[in-house]
Amino acid sequence: MCGGIVLTYKDALDYIYGFTDYEKQTAFQYTSERFDLGRVVRLLGLLDNPHHRFRSIHVAGTKGKGSTSAMLASILRAAGYRVGLYTSPHLHTFRERIRLDGEIISEGSVAALTERLQPLVAQVPDLTTFEVITVLACEYFAENAADLVVLEVGLGGRLDATNVVTPLVAVITPISFDHVQYLGHTLTAIATEKAGIIKPGVPVVSAPQPAEALTVIEAVCLARGAPLTVVDRAWTWRSEEATPEGQTFSARPTGGTWNTYRLPLLGNHQLGNAATALTTVDVLRGLGIDIPSDAVVNGLANVHWPGRLEVMGRHPWVVVDGAHNGDSAQKLAAALPALFPYRRMILVYGALAGHSVPDMLAALLPVADEVILTRVGNPRGVDPATLLVEVQARGRQAECVAPVGAALERALRIASAEDLVCVTGSLYVVADARVAWYRHVGEPEPPTDP
Template identity: 35%
Template sequence: MNYKEALAYINSHDINKIDLGLEDIKKLLESLGNPHTKFKSIHVAGTNGKGSVCAMLSSILQKAGYKVGLYTSPHLIKFNERIKINNQDISDLKLARLTEKIKPFAEKIKGITYFELTTALAFLYFAEQKVDYAVIETGLGGRLDATNILPAENCSATAITNISLEHKDYLGDTIEKIAFEKAGIIKEHVPIVTSASGAALEIIRKRADEKHARLIVAKPMEYECSLQGEFQKSNVGIAAEIAYLLNTDNNISEDIIREAFKEIKWPARLEFLKHNLLVDCAHNPGASLVLAKEIERAKEDTKNHYERVRRIPYFRKLILVIGILKDKDYKQMLKYLAPLSAKIILCKPNTERALDPEILAAEIQKEYAKDYAIIKDVKEAVIYAQETAQKNDLVLVTGSFYIVGEVYMLYKK
């Protein structure tokens, strides 16, 4: 099996199929010799920020001299991005070899999902490469997510970044129900670090008590960080608290933590691809609200501290390029971002899950007196935005990973 054949096999499983439960992943991993039991793990859940926390932890542990696996989703450009060791994507050759190894066992399990297959690939790779730690991001929820097969005895810490309403069809329609699902990753006697608050925190606290797990409520921290945005301080706080927990042999010093935060690589999170082209993977109301606050803060404070520290330059008008998936609360996302925009360009993510831009247009006509255009092709939409932008205008591309991935590929070639 070559790389192209491996990807074709992986992609023959519907990426949009969600079948929560641990029975199938358990069967598959057992047939592979239970690779998930052969490395220490850190398990991270949450509505937003979990990928950033994972990247931070990977950076800290690498800086301390450990060999670190990192499993996240989705990918921006290439599938291999999901599975890394020491920040290097799995090679095409290794991916093909492992897929060939897994395929005969996976085919015996009716209904195995794309995410379950990918999770098994990551765990097998980490076990074969003998990583010291694997930092694992949940796919959806926590309790019944395939990654929750990770055993407590090998898990050094768990984290829940924050909780807001998302994936209500699968996780529940209240903060409490969603918090319950995400708190399902809390393991017996394994410390849990969170920045959740209110009702979500109380659900997490109850679960931690049931599992005799030490609960640490992380506060925002002021480490200098290579990732832009005031909101990253909360993620920094979680990663730092976990680093303190892991520093049992005095090998993760304060200097190592400080330097690691300066060297984090995590693309398309409040990132400039050109001097006036900003991309961010905000893909739900919670993330859109955080992004809106960041834009507002930059606009209000460009003459002093914020511009100097957070590096969003002065801008005159905001041109918003946005495309959203149909299972997202697009009205709330527009509520946060549309009022900040002088012009809105509506495009369509390259996926069956894409929301028709005409629906976004109808909402803008109804609720916002904003100039807008529909250009369904993402690349054409961004090129148009760049061409129409005046001096000191800022083009912001957001709404989904699919949108940002296409733009990232266009400008990062």
């Protein structure tokens, strides 16, 4: 409370976003001076170190870290634990970033926590938006007695604000090229940043990696005495059935028996994420965390993670996916014809500055019959005219229609019932498309911020 006026949710968001917000900037230096974990440690200390009052699982990686985090949180909840989940960015509302037992944080809690943090934040110069959010999340999980918290890294790992925890286990999902202007232009450099979450003696689970990235992870684990489990050495898995409603797969640990799992998330790459979650569960069990087998089955079957190969509509198919680098675009391009019967694919594409547009277009254009370029409602959104130059350089033509909602409406007008409309390029594009779709069909829109 300031001068007798209680902070509102909008006031809290304005305050939080008033700090330096690197999610909305297109150019900055990724250095330990700019991303100083000492600031986060100091602010947490002023709150009596809430991150010491819960056990955590720390998840880094280029792709799949959000899906893997959601799977782990769902499994742990099914096992009966009070589970926090911290992820970024959000699709529709800031509150999605901080979840407890599957429920997003309330507006009132955001406002009350922000009000409590304000006098303490004033004692720590140069804090960033993400640092403040991370501390706020830690305080929320601590005061609500979370048993276990799954923390997803925001950017990189080594200098990320979440890297103040000493987790039960560190998880590194697949590493590929993304944010190269900050993390480096080689897999070795990028993997070094991701491996920055590895702590002395803390077990590490690594998803299947390119050899160059795995070499880095193995070297860091050896140097820090951190036991390493590589997923495709510890588990074997195979697809059984995949439909637009979900997929079934079988998996077994090395030397173990096969079990069958149901997963609502689409795409063969999600099986790798699920195997990473299964491997992490094994490591947690070895640390004394009781996770029954039926909790694993139920947790995977009930995981919810929208915006990733998500089917919004049929006749025509309307699919949204947050792919934003070449690797994820390749996986999307392979998944669409494997999962959906369609005559033509109409691609609606938008991108953020800093993402690898050439690599994404190289993967997506060959499978697209029509292309509509759009602009996301984010300061980092790339002008469709700039995207058009890239498309034309590959011998293709495209329409430019903005904003995303108008682009989706255009795609639906030219689509037949046998076609597929795919909206992709970033989670920000997906968020705009999801809202536009709900308006189009007259369904309630997801919660948004003032």
